Amino acid sequence: SQQGEEDPQALSIQEGENATMNCSYKTSINNLQWYRQNSGRGLVHLILIRSNEREKHSGRLRVTLDTSKKSSSLLITASRAADTASYFCATDDGVGQLTFGSGTQLTVLP
Amino acid sequence: DAEITQSPRHKITETGRQVTLACHQTWNHNNMFWYRQDLGHGLRLIHYSYGVHDTNKGEVSDGYSVSRSNTEDLPLTLESAASSQTSVYFCASSELTSWNEQFFGPGTRLTVL
Numbered sequence: 001s002q003q004g005e006e007d008p009q010a011l012s013i014q015e016g017e018n019a020t021m022n023c024s025y026k027t028s029i030n031n032l033q034w035y036r037q038n039s040g041r042g043l044v045h046l047i048l049i050r051s052n053e054r055e056k057h058s059g060r061l062r063v064t065l066d067t068s069k070k071s072s073s074l075l076i077t078a079s080r081a082a083d084t085a086s087y088f089c090a091t092d093d094g095v096g097q098l099t100f101g102s103g104t105q106l107t108v109l110p
Numbered sequence: 111d112a113e114i115t116q117s118p119r120h121k122i123t124e125t126g127r128q129v130t131l132a133c134h135q136t137w138n139h140n141n142m143f144w145y146r147q148d149l150g151h152g153l154r155l156i157h158y159s160y161g162v163h164d165t166n167k168g169e170v171s172d173g174y175s176v177s178r179s180n181t182e183d184l185p186l187t188l189e190s191a192a193s194s195q196t197s198v199y200f201c202a203s204s205e206l207t208s209w210n211e212q213f214f215g216p217g218t219r220l221t222v223l
Contacts, residue, residue: 033211042200042214043153088152096141096160096204097168098212102152 004032004089004101012107019076021104023089024069030094032065034074037086037103046074046087079108112137116201116215124223129188131218133201141204142184143212144168144176146197153200159184160206191222 007022023032031050035043049056049065049072056063062075076083086105090098114135123129135142140161145153155168157176165176173195175187188195198219202212 035214040217042216043202043212044214045211048211097143097155097158099155100145100153102150 004091004099006087006089006101006104008104009102010105010107012109013079015079015081015108015110017079019079019083019106019108021074021087021089021106023072023074023101025072025089025091025101026070027091027093029067029091031092032063032072033090033092033098034061034063034072035088035090035100037088039085043088076106079106081108081110084108114201114203114213114215116199116218118218119216120219122221122223123191125191125193127191129191129220131186131188131199131201131220133184133186133215134182135201135203135213135215136182137203137205137213138181139203139213140181140206141212142178143202143204144174144184144186145200145202146170146195147200147217148197156186156199157184188220191220193222196220196222 004023004025033048034046037043047058049063060077065072086103088103090100117132143158144156154170159178200217201215204210204212
């Protein structure tokens with residue numbers, strides 16, 4: 001069964017707008033990670049947030065984690081056409097394995 | 111530069127045949143993983159290894175096997191390919207601790223006819 005579930009499944013925005021994706025999970029986690037997948041490619045790690053952290057930034061990315069609600073969000077600010085990809089959250093239960101959600105397909109229109 | 115490679119990138123086979131997908135990493139990572147990706151399911155873990163001679167079953171291991179004879183390679187074998195195993199397969203690796211990101215290969219698209 002999947003631990004993380006992303007919402008929405010698909011998101012289409014204009015270049016320059018912000019994109020927000022949400023992830024919900026079911027059990028306790030060690031950390032939560034976000035990955036990006038361009039069409040036909042492998043996944044690329046974006047950012048990791050630990051269970052004792054509430055917010056983390058990396059460039060145009062902002063991730064929040066609410067362990068009481070078992071949810072996380074990924075915000076991409078000032079989006080670009082090159083941000084078009086699928087985005088996955090993945091939860092680490094502390095034994096080195098990741099459980100992935102089904103992903104959000106982001107389309108950024110020029 | 112260190113990398114993780116998969117071969118072949120595309121494979122078409124017939125039901126009942128044995129198929130082996132290769133994964134090779136030059137990161138010198140202890141942990142290696144195999145996933146399959148299907149529409150609507152995200153990535154699901156098939157098998158994983160925490161070091162040489164260590165292998166473990168993941169969520170969807172039935173019909174698959176792996177062996178780890180060295181640090182660099184974790185081949186995935188489909189003992190008797192089934193149409194339900196048509197999928198895109200990804201190999202990944204990570205350092206020893208669980209705080210680290212996984213590095214993914216480019217994937218192998220397998221079609222079982």
